[in-house]
Amino acid sequence: MKCQQCDNPAVFHITELESGSVRELHLCEDHARTYLNQNEDAGGGSEGGGAPKKGVGQSAGGPLGVGQTADDLAALDQRVCEMCGITFFEFRNQGRLGCPHDYIQFEKELEPLIANIHGATEHTGRRPSRAVPAGADPAVGTDGLTEVIGLRRGMKEAIASEDYEKASENRDAIRGIEDRWVPPLPSGQSPTP
Amino acid sequence: MRLDTLTQSIGEWLRGTGPESDIVMSSRVRLARNLAQYPFVNRATEQDRADTERILRERIVAAPMGIALDYIDVGHLEEVDRRFLVERQLISREHADAQGARGVAIDCMEQVSLMINEEDHLRIQCLHSGLDLHGAWEQIKTVDDQIEKVVPYAFHPRWGYLTACPTNVGTGIRVSVMLHLPALVITRQIDKVFRSLHKISLAVRGLYGEGSQAMGDFYQISNQTTLGRTEEELVQQVADVVPVIIDYERRAREFLVRETQQNVHDQVSRAYGILRTAQTITNEETMQLLSRVRMGVLLGLIGDVKIADINSLLIRTQPAHLQKLRGSDGDSSDDIERARYLRQHFEGGDSQVKTSAN
Numbered sequence: 001m002k003c004q005q006c007d008n009p010a011v012f013h014i015t016e017l018e019s020g021s022v023r024e025l026h027l028c029e030d031h032a033r034t035y036l037n038q039n040e041d042a043g044g045g046s047e048g049g050g051a052p053k054k055g056v057g058q059s060a061g062g063p064l065g066v067g068q069t070a071d072d073l074a075a076l077d078q079r080v081c082e083m084c085g086i087t088f089f090e091f092r093n094q095g096r097l098g099c100p101h102d103y104i105q106f107e108k109e110l111e112p113l114i115a116n117i118h119g120a121t122e123h124t125g126r127r128p129s130r131a132v133p134a135g136a137d138p139a140v141g142t143d144g145l146t147e148v149i150g151l152r153r154g155m156k157e158a159i160a161s162e163d164y165e166k167a168s169e170n171r172d173a174i175r176g177i178e179d180r181w182v183p184p185l186p187s188g189q190s191p192t193p
Numbered sequence: 194m195r196l197d198t199l200t201q202s203i204g205e206w207l208r209g210t211g212p213e214s215d216i217v218m219s220s221r222v223r224l225a226r227n228l229a230q231y232p233f234v235n236r237a238t239e240q241d242r243a244d245t246e247r248i249l250r251e252r253i254v255a256a257p258m259g260i261a262l263d264y265i266d267v268g269h270l271e272e273v274d275r276r277f278l279v280e281r282q283l284i285s286r287e288h289a290d291a292q293g294a295r296g297v298a299i300d301c302m303e304q305v306s307l308m309i310n311e312e313d314h315l316r317i318q319c320l321h322s323g324l325d326l327h328g329a330w331e332q333i334k335t336v337d338d339q340i341e342k343v344v345p346y347a348f349h350p351r352w353g354y355l356t357a358c359p360t361n362v363g364t365g366i367r368v369s370v371m372l373h374l375p376a377l378v379i380t381r382q383i384d385k386v387f388r389s390l391h392k393i394s395l396a397v398r399g400l401y402g403e404g405s406q407a408m409g410d411f412y413q414i415s416n417q418t419t420l421g422r423t424e425e426e427l428v429q430q431v432a433d434v435v436p437v438i439i440d441y442e443r444r445a446r447e448f449l450v451r452e453t454q455q456n457v458h459d460q461v462s463r464a465y466g467i468l469r470t471a472q473t474i475t476n477e478e479t480m481q482l483l484s485r486v487r488m489g490v491l492l493g494l495i496g497d498v499k500i501a502d503i504n505s506l507l508i509r510t511q512p513a514h515l516q517k518l519r520g521s522d523g524d525s526s527d528d529i530e531r532a533r534y535l536r537q538h539f540e541g542g543d544s545q546v547k548t549s550a551n
């Protein structure tokens with residue numbers, strides 16, 4: 001991705017929250033520095049001077065809009081995806097989401113951002129021809145399969161705390177979901193162990 | 194691994210044979226897809242990346258796509274080989290520079306490439322010579338359909354195909370054409386043309402160049418939005434503006450020939466002369482001069498050079514290609530090697546003798 005203000009590669013992905021709407025900025029190091037310094041001059045940032053580090057987040061809040069307090073923003077930032085564990089704050093810093101479930105978990109927050117980027121909030125293109133398995137809710141697409149991301153995380157935590165019963169429960173649950181959702185390999189092929 | 198055989202060949206998209214190939218170098222469509230059961234690549238653990246790489250590799254290789262695919266394990270390539278694949282446009286710079294398990298499946302024509310673990314788990318690309326967006330779209334649709342049968346893509350009815358960056362969500366499609374626009378650059382109309390494109394939300398960027406100046410007058414035009422319109426509409430959006438730009442460029446070329454015939458002939462001849470005789474030459478200068486010569490050939494000012502050769506030289510004079518052609522024992526600098534390669538190419542067999550004085 002290129003910087004929005006020149007042709008250098010964008011290394012800073014800043015998500016601005018202002019006036020209740022969200023704006024994404026993709027900037028090269030130089031333009032990001034200029035941009036962040038502007039905010040600092042305006043009394044925005046509390047960081048010391050010098051070159052911003054990659055993914056600097058503190059300045060990314062920018063000017064807050066009417067009705068949106070720093071507390072609101074802080075609360076929003078702390079929202080966590082149940083599956084992959086990414087916080088909205090991390091997303092704002094990186095400009096990259098953590099997993100498919102984020103589109104459901106952060107749907108309200110992402111909506112204005114996506115509307116701003118695409119001028120639309122509804123997919124009208126192709127759809128996978130394979131139906132979701134029986135018992136799964138088609139209204140959330142493949143989110144039933146994405147649940148295994150959370151189960152895998154839980155399994156790891158269980159192993160770390162030596163709760164092997166919980167770990168094996170999660171393992172079975174993951175297998176059950178994957179068996180229902182993941183199509184078999186094309187005939188004649190066997191998966192490597 | 195067939196990287197060494199690749200150095201001896203050129204991709205189909207460089208043959209300069211497709212429609213409007215005097216101006217449109219290539220047409221490209223790519224789709225971004227992710228597995229529903231793993232975090233996106235930037236949040237994936239090392240184990241997750243190894244898993245997604247294995248699952249996609251096994252299933253892509255086994256899917257009956259009607260084309261033979263070769264798989265290259267990009268994670269274990271030397272840096273020069275990764276750069277080589279970038280120069281050939283088979284992988285992205287981001288994919289080359291990334292960490293962890295990743296790979297690319299390519300067909301022998303170098304039309305189809307499937308990048309595993311780039312920013313998204315899967316990036317499918319179809320690259321065709323000349324203006325052939327619809328052909329590239331039809332081909333990528335078939336490939337995508339076959340993979341979809343064996344891979345559970347992350348999908349949401351409202352948001353479409355789910356991608357790591359919200360800028361790709363929905364169709365996940367990027368439609369682009371690479372254009373050679375030397376006459377619009379010389380007549381200083383290029384900025385005007387591009388400003389009009391921004392108004393209809395198409396992105397323009399110089400190709401090959403690192404800075405703001407496009408190296409060699411090559412530009413890429415692509416769609417910026419991916420949600421709220423169908424893939425066909427997004428393909429058409431780019432397809433609609435290309436004839437307009439082609440028309441501008443043709444008129445600018447006619448103007449140059451009509452009004453500044455001597456000047457243009459002089460510029461083109463000098464460019465050709467430098468390429469045939471220089472003893473040291475940078476990548477940037479090479480691109481600039483090849484661009485001029487390419488225009489000269491198309492205007493009938495240079496007779497004995499083929500467009501496919503110029504297209505091929507544009508790729509083969511880039512650093513990683515030169516390094517691979519030269520082998521590991523070469524100790525002369527890139528710029529000397531590049532000049533030697535160009536002289537050999539343009540002067541035929543006897544240049545070997547003339548250049549051995551180095």
Ligand SMILES: [Zn+2]
Pocket residue numbers: 003004005006007008027028029030031032
């Ligand atoms: Zn910049």
Ligand SMILES: [Zn+2]
Pocket residue numbers: 081082083084085086098099100101102
């Ligand atoms: Zn998540």
